[in-house]
Amino acid sequence: MSPLDPIAGSDAGGADAPGGSRAAGASVRKPRAGDLFELTIERFDARGLGLARAAGYRFRVQRAAVGSRVSAKVLRRRRDEIEAVALAVLDPGPQAAQPACAHFRACGGCAFQDLDQASQLAGKQRLVEDALAARGLLAEAVVEAIVPAPAPWRYRNKMEFTFSNRRWVAPEEPQGAEATFALGLHALGLYQKVVDVRACPIQSEEADRVLDAARAIALQRGLSPWDVRAHAGLLRHLVVRRARSGALLVNLVTSREEPAAVAAFAAELLRRVPEITTIVQTVNARAATTAIGDSEHVLHGPGTISEELAGLAFTISAGSFFQTNTAAAERLFAAVREEAALSKERVAWDLFCGTGTIALVLARDAREVVGFELVASAVRDARANAARNGIENARFVEGDVLASLSATQGLAAPDVLVVDPPRAGLHPKVPAALGRLAARRLIYVSCNPAAAGADCAALSGAGWRIRRVRPFDQFPHTPHVEAVITLERGA
Ligand SMILES: C[S@@+](CC[C@H](N)C(=O)[O-])C[C@H]1O[C@@H](n2cnc3c(N)ncnc32)[C@H](O)[C@@H]1O
Structure with missing residues (x-):
């Protein structure tokens, strides 16, 4: 069987053995989108993609950890380089680690929670x-x-979450599952979809509580999340910063002022997470998806937090x-x-x-x-x-x-x-x-x-x-x- 036989759909015949060369012969065609390969991931590139070699081609594989053997589908080929996505892990390999996050792989935030620290x-x-x-x-x-x-965990002092009316739906969810609200991070490779992140183990536990409370309040009050295609909806981003002193800044980015709704949101957020030291509203009416806005209102506290770094004190405002x-x-x-x-x-x-x-x-x-x-x-x-x-x-x-x-x-x-x-x-x-x-x-x-x-x-x-x-x-x-x-x- 040819390793590149599109009907075989796999190179299980061992085409990725070291030094493997491209199969010759009139019946062998170049890999094309949809072909399947079995690959052993040797290392990762600067984008976090897994690198493998098979049949004379270099593969860059999404969702494939170093040391693992995966079944991968070809997405596209450019000369001798193939972009592929791992469909299944056949053998996680000796460097595998247990991801700490329930959203790992769907979420575009972390590339390799499934790889041990030494290998990272x-x-x-x-x-x-x-x-x-x-x-x-x-x-x-x-x-x-x-x-x-x-x-390795809880190290980020700032996270920026996105409100969206296009929730990423997991394949195992029932057909027709409610998907009109999400607060989280963009889904891996799907910019318009947002994973509804319930907790994020690289930010602080306090920030997790802010995330949870913000979602609950938005849903309870029926506040509309941003629609990235229609450019409509009130809530755009939730930015949470936590300093080592414990100071907690929340920046709610909205598409318009709506002072009454936003003030009520802020009051309820403070009630649920009293550790918050300051809340800011940034208004961004532009289509571009960014937490930088046209105007800023301090809703609670000083509008800044103070961080200590290398024995120096820094004042950090919502936009800096x-x-x-x-x-x-x-x-x-x-x-x-x-x-x-x-x-x-x-x-x-x-x-x-x-x-x-x-x-x-x-x-x-x-x-x-x-x-x-x-x-x-x-x-x-x-x-x-x-x-x-x-x-x-x-x-x-x-x-x-x-x-x-x-x-x-x-x-x-x-x-x-x-x-x-x-x-x-x-x-x-x-x-x-x-x-x-x-x-x-x-x-x-x-x-x-x-x-x-x-x-x-x-x-x-x-x-x-x-x-x-x-x-x-x-x-x-x-x-x-x-x-x-x-x-x-x-x-
Ligand atoms: C990697 S950051 C450096 C951060 C800084 N060392 C710190 O620790 O906060 C790069 C900085 O370069 C600035 N920058 C980008 N292009 C620049 C340019 N052409 N001239 C001057 N500054 C520039 C950016 O605004 C940004 O603050």
Whole structure:
């Protein structure tokens, strides 16, 4: 039987044996959508898809854990690469773990609760190594052992849930099951469907109680969830943030003001979860699905919460960015601080500084720090955070990094550069602009190994060499991996 025989519908004949080559012969056709394969998953890619090889093709498989053997259906083929989805687990393999969440696999939130922690960490480490190796950079430095997140569960300080009138219906539910209300996360691969999440083990228990109460109140009061196609319905998102101090912020995102209904919702939420310290309403009348809105009303409490990170206090408002795993961010920033090795004579620039967290952590060691950030509200938060912590040697420049780098008159020249770019990495002209600065040491904080590989290759063109690579797991059960990469130039 040919391994690619569409009638056989499976390569159970052993086509995925190592070194297996594409079957030859006139009767063999290329795999097409709907064909079935048995695959052994070797590792995961940056999107969390399981990678396997069979019959000379590389497979990227949805819902397939490393080490498992699965029956998978071909979704599409592009040259020698096939996208497939696992239909059944034939053997979970030795690395399998018991998912903690009832919604795992349906929910688009976590990629691999079914993979043990050690294998998740090893896979993430490999993503960093492969990205650097692909650019010929691995010879410069070994990638150190990945630092695990301090806690694999209950680690997120913020979750954003979606209200929807299109609930994802599980295959085992009876025909015609009520599906006109959901509060949860988007279903895996089905953007318009929302899984009605009853509890989420990566957020705090208090946040679980808020989620539960919000659902009950919305249903009890008959408040309409958002319809993503018709652009109608009152309730859009529920954002819950919990600080280590216990402060609990709830941001209810609605499509319109509706003050009476929203005030009643908030009062009932407070009655059910008295630990809530502040409730905010954000009104977003636009079609785009985002928790950022046109206007904001504080319904209860101060409208902000305070978080402590690396010995500093940060004020977080409903719309501002803050690291979502506080304890893991603390470890990451401690590594940045070590690598920066500043002293009171030295100046550091923190490019892409967000709300100023890294800059403020470094300010204690430096003569001066300068943060650069595009988003005006983040710059405002950074300045307020500096003032709140009594830090006087930090200043912040608002604007695009590339433009700011060509107008640096009046700024103290940097000895150390820290760059923490968004997932896409650096603008192609930024490495050369950094190269024109005097700094010898550059610390690249990466949230995307592929972009970091490309950027480090460009930085090596400006004279920097990688000295150290320290990967960090900030988000267990997801494929995300961070890395602190230290580069130096000159003797
Ligand atoms: C990965 S975040 C950095 C977060 C920050 N280090 C922190 O810990 O809070 C990237 C930041 O870069 C900012 N950003 C994106 N493009 C930018 C640009 N062209 N110029 C300046 N800042 C930019 C984003 O607004 C975001 O705050």
